[in-house]
Amino acid sequence: MSxxxxxxxLEQSIIYYRGEPVGxxxxxxxxxxxxxxxxxxxxxxxxxAIYFLMRGQTGIVRNFLREVMKLRGQQAVxxxxxxxxxxxPASFRVIKDTDGERLEADFGDRxxxxxxxxxxxxxxxxxxxxxxxxxxDWDFINSDDVQTxxxxxxxxxxxxxxxxxxxxxxxxxxxxxxxxxxxxxxxLEIQTLFxxxxxxxxxxxxxxxxxxxxxxxxxxxxRALRAYVRNRYWLDRExxxxxxxxxxxxxxxxxxxxxxxxxxxIPDWMDGWLDARSGYLVGNQGPGRVxxxxxxxxxxxxxxxxxxxxxxxxxxxxxxELHWDKLMGEMPVKIVYxxxxxxxxxxxxxxxxxxxxWSYHNGGNWPVxxxxxxxAALRTGREDMAEQAVRLVAQRIEIDNWxxxxxxxxxxxxxxxxNFFQTWSxxxxxxxxxxxxxxxxxxxxxxFAFADATAKGCGCPGMEP
Ligand code: GLC
Numbered sequence: 001m002s003x004x005x006x007x008x009x010l011e012q013s014i015i016y017y018r019g020e021p022v023g024x025x026x027x028x029x030x031x032x033x034x035x036x037x038x039x040x041x042x043x044x045x046x047x048x049a050i051y052f053l054m055r056g057q058t059g060i061v062r063n064f065l066r067e068v069m070k071l072r073g074q075q076a077v078x079x080x081x082x083x084x085x086x087x088x089p090a091s092f093r094v095i096k097d098t099d100g101e102r103l104e105a106d107f108g109d110r111x112x113x114x115x116x117x118x119x120x121x122x123x124x125x126x127x128x129x130x131x132x133x134x135x136x137d138w139d140f141i142n143s144d145d146v147q148t149x150x151x152x153x154x155x156x157x158x159x160x161x162x163x164x165x166x167x168x169x170x171x172x173x174x175x176x177x178x179x180x181x182x183x184x185x186x187x188l189e190i191q192t193l194f195x196x197x198x199x200x201x202x203x204x205x206x207x208x209x210x211x212x213x214x215x216x217x218x219x220x221x222x223r224a225l226r227a228y229v230r231n232r233y234w235l236d237r238e239x240x241x242x243x244x245x246x247x248x249x250x251x252x253x254x255x256x257x258x259x260x261x262x263x264x265x266i267p268d269w270m271d272g273w274l275d276a277r278s279g280y281l282v283g284n285q286g287p288g289r290v291x292x293x294x295x296x297x298x299x300x301x302x303x304x305x306x307x308x309x310x311x312x313x314x315x316x317x318x319x320x321e322l323h324w325d326k327l328m329g330e331m332p333v334k335i336v337y338x339x340x341x342x343x344x345x346x347x348x349x350x351x352x353x354x355x356x357x358w359s360y361h362n363g364g365n366w367p368v369x370x371x372x373x374x375x376a377a378l379r380t381g382r383e384d385m386a387e388q389a390v391r392l393v394a395q396r397i398e399i400d401n402w403x404x405x406x407x408x409x410x411x412x413x414x415x416x417x418x419n420f421f422q423t424w425s426x427x428x429x430x431x432x433x434x435x436x437x438x439x440x441x442x443x444x445x446x447x448f449a450f451a452d453a454t455a456k457g458c459g460c461p462g463m464e465p
Pocket of ligand 1: 043175177
């Protein structure tokens with residue numbers, strides 16, 4: 001793979017607004033599958049931004065952070081309802097008319113299935129930290145606009161609603177998997193981003209007496225969330241054995257099977273799936289429900305952010321090693337394993353033909369996930385796995401014209417309805433190669449892992465100017 005061709009694709013994807021670069025389009029495909037791939041998606045911009053930051057092109061990231069901040073809270077609401085100022089759009093586009101240029105946001109109101117982008121504001125906060133680490137631009141971070149924005153995001157995400165656990169309760173398709181896939185409730189990827197966002201906010205929010213209560217609440221939530229995910233989402237042989245022997249119908253606070261999960265719900269494919277060294281965080285938890293599917297991005301982010309404990313992180317990488325063919329295959333990384341099919345596919349996806357088994361969100365292989373995979377592999381001392389994965393992606397992706405995703409059990413086929421020249425397929429690889437080959441760039445990545453102790457008080461000593 002030539003680095004130049006990936007960089008050319010990134011260059012072509014840059015979107016300008018009033019003469020300034022403000023982001024990158026999801027794809028630079030002359031014939032995109034869907035019109036909105038010409039827009040700047042918040043989540044898609046993340047690997048672009050990390051690459052720009054690593055190369056010292058910080059201006060575009062700052063512009064992006066500023067413009068998205070201004071677009072927040074513009075979602076349509078029912079008459080009489082209060083608009084939440086902390087919601088950020090899934091994507092935005094530049095509209096040119098007789099009055100000049102303006103940005104138009106999409107909060108899911110123009111998107112397929114009208115999904116709410118719960119992940120956007122969390123990725124925005126994550127990028128703010130990456131920007132802070134790289135530039136030390138404290139004037140921007142400490143400006144009233146940015147501090148107010150962080151407070152409003154926190155107010156939305158920490159508002160008490162219908163949660164019965166410290167995890168965040170969300171509708172279906174509210175993150176990278178943005179179509180119906182039975183990922184409603186408490187999906188893992190949202191919980192890891194939530195954790196990253198809370199930890200980032202407590203580092204970047206300015207200390208003041210007025211903030212004390214908000215920060216105390218945040219600390220309590222983050223500790224509870226971490227303990228909850230490490231205990232309840234973690235699945236290894238020992239835990240599986242416990243579930244296998246669970247008793248149902250327990251009532252009262254002493255219950256051990258609190259969610260009333262029945263052993264009969266353990267799927268057949270779990271039999272023999274885990275060896276004594278491996279484990280992972282399950283895809284979702286709810287009443288009477290463990291979603292046993294393995295979602296790669298949530299697990300990898302949990303390793304990167306330190307939400308998974310050291311031992312759990314090793315267990316996750318051991319699982320990748322054990323099931324390399326299934327989870328990495330010919331084109332790393334499989335988004336979810338296994339795929340659902342037949343009646344289950346009908347019920348869980350609403351018979352979505354794009355999400356047929358082993359395609360797209362339902363078990364497709366997504367090259368963009370290489371950056372989080374390599375980040376997690378390096379963090380856990382698995383350089384050989386990182387190298388092998390990068391080699392696999394690099395040997396095909398340019399020849400295939402940078403597809404968005406691949407199909408098939410081992411990811412051997414170009415995705416049936418995949419876009420070509422997908423920006424994050426190129427930037428994922430650029431970031432992965434950069435951290436693999438250039439250890440000085442790992443510094444930023446190492447800082448993605450948050451210190452384990454949430455000592456009382458705000459501000460992280462290492463982050464001050
Ligand atoms: C698809 C993906 C989503 C991505 C968007 C633009 O909808 O599921 O995660 O943000 O395409 O690339």
